[in-house]
Amino acid sequence: MIAISDHKTGTRAPGAQQDDLLQKLGAICGKSNVLTGRQTSSYARDWRGQYPSHPLAVVRPGSTQEVSSILRLANEHGCPVVPLGGNTGLVGGTQTEGGLMVSLERMKRIRAIDPAGRTASVDAGVIVEEVNRAVERFGLRFPLAFGADGSAMIGGALSTNAGGANVLAFGMARALCLGLEVVLPDGRILDDMVALRKNNTGYDLKHLFIGAEGTLGLITGAVLTLTDLPTTYATALIGVNALDDGLKALGRLRRACGSQLEAFEVMPESYLKRLLGSQEAPNFPFPEVPVAAILVELASSSPVDCTPNDKGETPLIERLATELGDCIGTGVVTDAVIAHNAQQRAALWRLRDTAPELTKGLTPVVAADVSVPLDLIGEFEPSLQQSVRSMDPDALFWTVGHLGDGNLHIVVCTGDKSPEHMARVRNVIDETTMRFQGAFSAEHGVGIQKLESMSAFKSPVALDLMRGIKAVFDPNGIMNPGKVLPDRLPGAMHEK
Amino acid sequence: MIAISDHKTGTRAPGAQQDDLLQKLGAICGKSNVLTGRQTSSYARDWRGQYPSHPLAVVRPGSTQEVSSILRLANEHGCPVVPLGGNTGLVGGTQTEGGLMVSLERMKRIRAIDPAGRTASVDAGVIVEEVNRAVERFGLRFPLAFGADGSAMIGGALSTNAGGANVLAFGMARALCLGLEVVLPDGRILDDMVALRKNNTGYDLKHLFIGAEGTLGLITGAVLTLTDLPTTYATALIGVNALDDGLKALGRLRRACGSQLEAFEVMPESYLKRLLGSQEAPNFPFPEVPVAAILVELASSSPVDCTPNDKGETPLIERLATELGDCIGTGVVTDAVIAHNAQQRAALWRLRDTAPELTKGLTPVVAADVSVPLDLIGEFEPSLQQSVRSMDPDALFWTVGHLGDGNLHIVVCTGDKSPEHMARVRNVIDETTMRFQGAFSAEHGVGIQKLESMSAFKSPVALDLMRGIKAVFDPNGIMNPGKVLPDRLPGAMHEK
The missing domain is CATH 3.30.70.2740 (Alpha-Beta Plaits)
Structure with a gap:
């Protein structure tokens, strides 16, 4: 199961090579941060337990410099390296047989916050939710919201270009990153930790690492963009007779509310029936199951939007009610309920957030x-x-x-x-x-789960360019091998 | 001055090689679309006349397939290729001595518009402003606004990752592009014309071509994201005693108005003095020249924001007036005037838009x-x-x-x-x-103007990766040579 190649370490037996590597890793970041055997079990199991690993070791560096030394060493030994964040991925992106897992759990420093520029500079091991806790006191947030954001780390969120429910308003993780620090497989550090919103100085390399799932280098730091923390929400569930009607409602709400429209989550009939037939079936507010229910959410940080009237309704809720009323009037929407407090809002979100449990x-x-x-x-x-x-x-x-x-x-x-x-x-x-x-x-990304889809459906020209880039960044192929890029087909039909 | 290398075309004299190349180009896209000598003069002069060119020829393909044939041919002949859009760049990005200029002026097709998904799929030769004219009837716009948008083409705007006044709300050109079609130097076509807002299927190659200034391939098509066409604006000029006060006003306006805040253009004292001392000095609304004047603009497509009250003020103007009033109350802003009609709005923008004329x-x-x-x-x-x-x-x-x-x-x-x-x-x-x-x-980008800055200030690691990518995409170095990437320093200090 050990994948260390011996072409650089001479003629010693594999066991001796491993011992040598582990000893050197201990010298880099302390013996207690090099885990082997049973100590690795919690790292070796991915979130859903679908892609179990058998790593050579788990190493926990405490700094970018240590990551650099680790990768240089691994590169010299030809040892596969698997970057590990919160391990919440769904496609086997951290699976390994014999590779070295590099966990970023000790790199949790918030390096700097610029409230005026609305940026945060952080270590890649910071958990997504922790960024939000750190910037909250400035009235700001990092608006990347997905199921695992309480465990997922920034490095993993960027490596997989995470999405989620607020992409509609703020884009994917890629759109929320201004700068990166990346350790290359040979140990060189690409320091591009810029907090700049305009920066046209050559190829934008950060966009290659974002979404590369750790196959080109190891992200150790990032400069993130922040947005205003909402002070009020208006949340509704609507029913529609067709997804195209949902799109009409979407168009109308966007025109009326701009980027205040933060979520537009669809639950088609197929999902609703499964949900309402499940053991812990939540309350459903409509008398009948529609063709699709859509969870609509507006958010605002504007002081004028959050002052309730004498009926307890905020201007934001009134705006949503007006728009949905018009949608019902034109027949685009069949039913609508609006949450009037945090509890009702949570109940609506529960309808959507129960999704992962339905496969139990x-x-x-x-x-x-x-x-x-x-x-x-x-x-x-x-x-x-x-x-x-x-x-x-x-x-x-x-x-x-x-x-x-x-x-x-x-x-x-x-x-x-x-x-x-x-x-x-x-x-x-x-x-x-x-x-x-x-x-x-x-x-969700490619990982190992979608390698066959990559082979079958990705353009051969794109695959060829990707392989060329991989060879430039990682000539020895140590970075998360076997992920994202499918092996060449027999006969190497895409070879020139 | 002719840069055709002869290592592939054998032993014939350069003149014969040129004739051969020009004849083949004529066969690809018609003789009338291969311009030489004086016919090239309007193409050979860049916008400001700072970087005159002497091209071998200007060729005007009518389709992606023709671009593919042209590049394959140029690649075989080792002939430099310079992609040409509206030629409005400022850094010499289209300068050539002996290269083949490929003008996209005939590729002006709006391929498809999806009003529900708010995307437009276009040829790269479409002028930025023309995209806006095409989507206006759907109540949509392509929100990239810069000085040259009446001449600049989509291909050039993406190749240079154009910015402008609305980046604050919508990001650079990069953020407004979902998919690309690119012809590689060897003639292969990378068809990534996807109209998808989430797409995690491998390295995001489009972000390499965006901002590469034509050095990696030639962009022939793009899928653009659109936003709602504003139905009303609220525009003001404010004075501040320090740029940091301007940032405070910015923070406040963003919190209150979200992405309705579309422009926040600063004119420091140094600029205002030059402007007001110039021959066609426009009217300036404040009694004294402040440390900085800032042009603030809100825009809205919401029907409720554009209905004027009995004083002729829209809710959007009222919102801006309230916020600026509070800024004056707290001393953050010293003066403010708000435009109450299109004429007044144009007059305020003229203060900012006169910038290019001040160097006359x-x-x-x-x-x-x-x-x-x-x-x-x-x-x-x-x-x-x-x-x-x-x-x-x-x-x-x-x-x-x-x-x-x-x-x-x-x-x-x-x-x-x-x-x-x-x-x-x-x-x-x-x-x-x-x-x-x-x-x-x-x-503005690098072009040839900032090559020395690239050598002096860009990280050697980044330069090394950029050169590696260039070698993969364009092994013969025919794509816009001499731009973006500085020559290696004597002694090749960044060599491994």
Whole structure:
């Protein structure tokens, strides 16, 4: 299981090479920060337990300089390196057999906060939620909100270009990063920790590392952009007769509310039926299950928006009520309820946030995360459902997601749990997505889970350029090997 | 002057090689679209006439396929290729001696508009303003606003990652692009024309081409994001006693108005004095010249914001008046006037938009375009002025720019116009900018103008990675050679 190559370490036995490497790692960051054997078990298990690892060791550097020494050493030994943040990924991006896991858990420093420029400069090991706690006192927030943000670290959120519910207003993790510090596999440090909103000085290298899932270098620091902390929310659940009606409501709300519209989360009928049939079925506010329910949320930091009138309604709630009233008047929306307090808001969000629990007792399932252009999503969802059912009539199928981003998470609980059948179902999802000009990974990334999709559907020209870049940044191939980039096909058809 | 290498075309004389190349170009896109000699003169002159070119020919392809054939041919002949959009750049990014200029002026197709998804798919030869004309009827706009947007083409705006006055609300050109079509130097077409807001399927290659100034490939198409067309504006001029006070007003306005705040343009005293002393001095609304005047603009597409009250004031104007009134009350702002109609709004913008005319009769001048972190800009501006004056006490010096982005355009009209002295002045600007953790090019790019700054101030690690990427994408070095990437220093100190 040990993947250390011996072409640089001479003729010693593998065991001696390992001991040598571990000893040198201990010298770099202290013996207590080099974990082996059973000590690695909590790191070796990913969030969902789908991609167990057997690392050579877990090393916990305390500084960028230590990361640099570790990578230089690993590079000399030809030892695979797997960067490890909160380990909350869903696609096997940290899986390893014999590689060195580099955990950033000790690199948790908030380096600087600039309230005027609305930036925070942080170590990559800082947890997403901790950034928010650090900047809250300035009336600011880091507006990246996703299920795992209480565990996920900034380095991982950037390496996977995390998305979530607020992408509609603020973009993916990529859009929230101004600068990076990255250690390259040979130990060199790329210091691009700039807090600049305009910076046209050559190729924008940070965008290569963001979303590269640790295959090009190890992110050790980042300069993040911040936005105002909302002081008030207006949250509603609406029902629509078609996803295209949802898009009409989206257009109207955006025109009226601009970037105050922070979430537009869709729960199609397939999801609602599963949700309401589950054991802990939450209260559902509409008499009937609509074709889709959509969770709409406005947020504002403006003092004028948060002062309630004598009925206890804020101007923000009034604005939402007016717009939704008009949507109902024109028949675009069939039902609507607005939360009037934090408890009601939480109850509406629970409908959406229960999504991960719905697969309990059903695993393994085929879980996909796709996006399509917005004008096609209304046709895509039923078409996908039909394609899946035509090959597996008994499958449980539901979708839930971020309508404003054209992003649906798909769950198919197949009757036949054989890997072959499940692979066929995944392939049907991918093929349908590609037919609708979509992406087979919207926000979860490739990892090892979607390597076959990369081989099948990514443009050969893009793959060729990606491989060229990989060879420049990581000539020895030590950085998170086997992720993102599929092996070349037999016959190397994309070779020049 | 002819830069065709002969290592691939054998032993024929250069003249014969040229004739051969021109004939083949004519066969690809029609003889009338291959211009030589005097026919090239309007293409060979850049906007400001600072970087005259002597191209082998100007070729005007009509399709991506023709661009592909042209690049493949040029690559085989080792002939430099210079992509040409509206030719409005300021840094010599299209300068060539003997290269083939590929003008995109015939590629002007709006390929598709998705009003629901708010995207437009266009040829790279479409002029920025034309995108706006095409999407206006859907109540949408492409919110990239800069001086040359009536001439600049989408391909050039993306290749240079154009900025401008609305970056504060919408980001640079990079942030407004979802997908690209690029022809690589060997003629292969990278088709990444996706209209997806979430797309995590490997390295995000489009961000390499955006801002690469045509050195990695030739952009032939793009999918752009659109935003709502404002139906009403509220525009004001404010005076402040310090740039840091301007930042306080910025923070307050953002909290109150979110992304409705679209412009926050700063005109420091140095600029105002030059402006008001010029021949066509516009009316200035304040009794005295403040330390800085700032043009503030809110925009809204919300129907409720544009209905005027009985005094003719829209709710948007009332909001701005309230916030500025409070700023005056707390002493952050010293003076303020609000435009109450389109004419008054235009008059305020004229104060800012006159900037390019102020160098009339003074050229050559040292013109720089830098950015610094926002919390340092209040100290940076006077410090820079002092540094320049200490080496050239008689120089005319002014700055003007985008305060919300930390971006200042600097003009120094030196007494001594020798290239050596002007280079020293530029160097002082660069050094001061770097001392304040800034960028020596905020939005204009590198071209050939800032090659020395790249050599002196860009991280050697970044330069090394950029050169590696260039070698992968353009192994024969035909794409816009001599731009962006400085030659290696004698002794190749960055070589491994």
